[in-house]
Amino acid sequence: MDTAVEVRDLRVLRGGTVVLPGLSLTVPAGKITGLLGPSGSGKSTLMRAIVGVQRVAGGEVTVMGRPAGSADLRRRVGYVTQSPSVYTDLTVRENLRHFARVLAVGQEDVDRAIATVGLGAYADRVVDRVVGRMSGGERNRASLAVALLARPPLLVLDEPTVGLDPVLRRNLWDTFHGLAADGATLLVSSHVMDEAAECDLLLLMRDGRLVAQETPDGLRERTGTDDLGEAFLRLIEREEVTA
Amino acid sequence: MSWRVTWAIAMRVLSQLRRDPRTIALLLVVPCVLMVILRYAFDGQPETFQRIGPPLLGLLPFITMFLVTSIAMLRERTSGTLERLMSMPVAKLDLLLGYGLAFGAVAVVQTVLLAIVSLGPLELETDRSAVLLVALAVLNALLGMALGLFISAFARSEFQAVQFMPAVVLPQLLLCGLFVARDEMAGWLDAISYALPLTYAYDALSLATSAASLGGDFVLDVLIVALVTVGALGLGALTLRRRTA
Numbered sequence: 001m002d003t004a005v006e007v008r009d010l011r012v013l014r015g016g017t018v019v020l021p022g023l024s025l026t027v028p029a030g031k032i033t034g035l036l037g038p039s040g041s042g043k044s045t046l047m048r049a050i051v052g053v054q055r056v057a058g059g060e061v062t063v064m065g066r067p068a069g070s071a072d073l074r075r076r077v078g079y080v081t082q083s084p085s086v087y088t089d090l091t092v093r094e095n096l097r098h099f100a101r102v103l104a105v106g107q108e109d110v111d112r113a114i115a116t117v118g119l120g121a122y123a124d125r126v127v128d129r130v131v132g133r134m135s136g137g138e139r140n141r142a143s144l145a146v147a148l149l150a151r152p153p154l155l156v157l158d159e160p161t162v163g164l165d166p167v168l169r170r171n172l173w174d175t176f177h178g179l180a181a182d183g184a185t186l187l188v189s190s191h192v193m194d195e196a197a198e199c200d201l202l203l204l205m206r207d208g209r210l211v212a213q214e215t216p217d218g219l220r221e222r223t224g225t226d227d228l229g230e231a232f233l234r235l236i237e238r239e240e241v242t243a
Numbered sequence: 244m245s246w247r248v249t250w251a252i253a254m255r256v257l258s259q260l261r262r263d264p265r266t267i268a269l270l271l272v273v274p275c276v277l278m279v280i281l282r283y284a285f286d287g288q289p290e291t292f293q294r295i296g297p298p299l300l301g302l303l304p305f306i307t308m309f310l311v312t313s314i315a316m317l318r319e320r321t322s323g324t325l326e327r328l329m330s331m332p333v334a335k336l337d338l339l340l341g342y343g344l345a346f347g348a349v350a351v352v353q354t355v356l357l358a359i360v361s362l363g364p365l366e367l368e369t370d371r372s373a374v375l376l377v378a379l380a381v382l383n384a385l386l387g388m389a390l391g392l393f394i395s396a397f398a399r400s401e402f403q404a405v406q407f408m409p410a411v412v413l414p415q416l417l418l419c420g421l422f423v424a425r426d427e428m429a430g431w432l433d434a435i436s437y438a439l440p441l442t443y444a445y446d447a448l449s450l451a452t453s454a455a456s457l458g459g460d461f462v463l464d465v466l467i468v469a470l471v472t473v474g475a476l477g478l479g480a481l482t483l484r485r486r487t488a
């Protein structure tokens with residue numbers, strides 16, 4: 001199994017408090033890895049460290065064989081932050097055109113990204129609307145489209161489905177499976193446990209530590225429940241008993 | 244850095260402005276209206292208008308560009324788009340020059356319009372060419388932009404960014420010599436004024452619009468304003484970090 005991301009002894013402090021006390025994990029290539037855990041467990045911080053925008057206090061993060069944040073990784077890692085990072089005073093198309101110029105990709109990549117996130121379906125009407133006047137779900141998808149522009153082999157998506165209705169969530173997960181089938185590695189965070197079943201591998205985090213690294217089936221077997229949310233709770237209970 | 248990325252950022256900043264016609268109108272119309280007010284406020288003392296009008300023409304773009312740039316950059320920082328750009332193949336210089344190019348272009352339009360109104364219907368007179376006056380005004384606009392980019396790093400909200408205008412700009416305006424000759428100020432204020440870039444900007448403007456010869460003093464003034472602009476851009480680059488806490 002090829003490794004896309006390797007994190008070793010990652011230590012991150014934010015504002016004097018320890019967010020990641022020394023985290024080690026690996027993310028396999030070409031699969032969807034779910035990063036799950038309660039709010040404040042350090043998921044976003046880990047993702048920022050993988051993308052190379054987080055100041056770290058120690059440890060190593062290796063992304064596709066290079067230290068995280070290396071200049072030659074900047075076009076190979078697509079990153080979507082929790083709140084949509086697009087210009088709200090521009091239309092979707094203007095946003096994409098800007099980032100396409102920055103990334104030196106062409107119009108066909110803009111069209112492909114729009115189609116992939118399902119914003120092209122309304123025959124050009126949505127993409128020519130100013131982002132600030134769009135719904136939360138549409139903004140999320142606009143932000144995701146930017147990350148897809150340069151066809152990055154690694155996508156780091158921080159809670160991309162938060163606040164979306166079930167139909168949109170279904171559509172987005174279909175998109176993610178399609179991207180993985182084309183060979184991309186996806187690291188997707190969520191605090192909704194029912195999304196865990198969509199992933200090939202789960203990383204369960206709590207208080208900056210890795211509680212488990214399992215496939216959904218492995219986790220069900222280990223905890224003796226089909227409900228992945230319940231499984232996570234049981235794991236935490238066990239950990240507290242042994243601690 | 245790359246010209247492609249610099250150009251992309253400049254075009255994007257301009258299309259954001261284009262989406263905001265009210266801001267464009269305010270940027271272009273307000274300085275002209277202020278000049279009209281000044282002209283008729285000094286209706287009884289035309290010589291005062293002739294004395295402070297030309298330097299003010301060159302200083303107004305400084306103020307507006309400072310304000311516009313500090314807020315535009317603050318938005319870039321708080322909307323997450325700066326972080327996104329920093330995770331892409333974008334050099335800090337691309338970003339700063341992109342903003343410089345876009346707002347520099349706005350400053351040219353703004354000052355040309357202001358010069359047309361002032362030197363035309365308002366009958367402001369300058370002893371030298373209007374082109375020199377406009378060029379100095381654009382230089383000052385770039386100074387305001389560079390300071391605004393730098394200051395935006397210290398503002399957490401748009402409220403704070405707006406308050407930096409009176410904090411950073413007004414003292415310089417009061418001390419630059421426009422309202423009171425600097426040698427008539429208290430000694431300690433005069434001393435402080437030497438450390439403020441707008442003092443040199445005003446000095447260059449008053450030399451450029453009076454009958455005095457453009458000697459070494461003028462060249463030195465322009466040089467200082469240009470150097471402070473580059474320095475502020477450099478400091479601004481330091482506040483743009485790829486990795487943040």
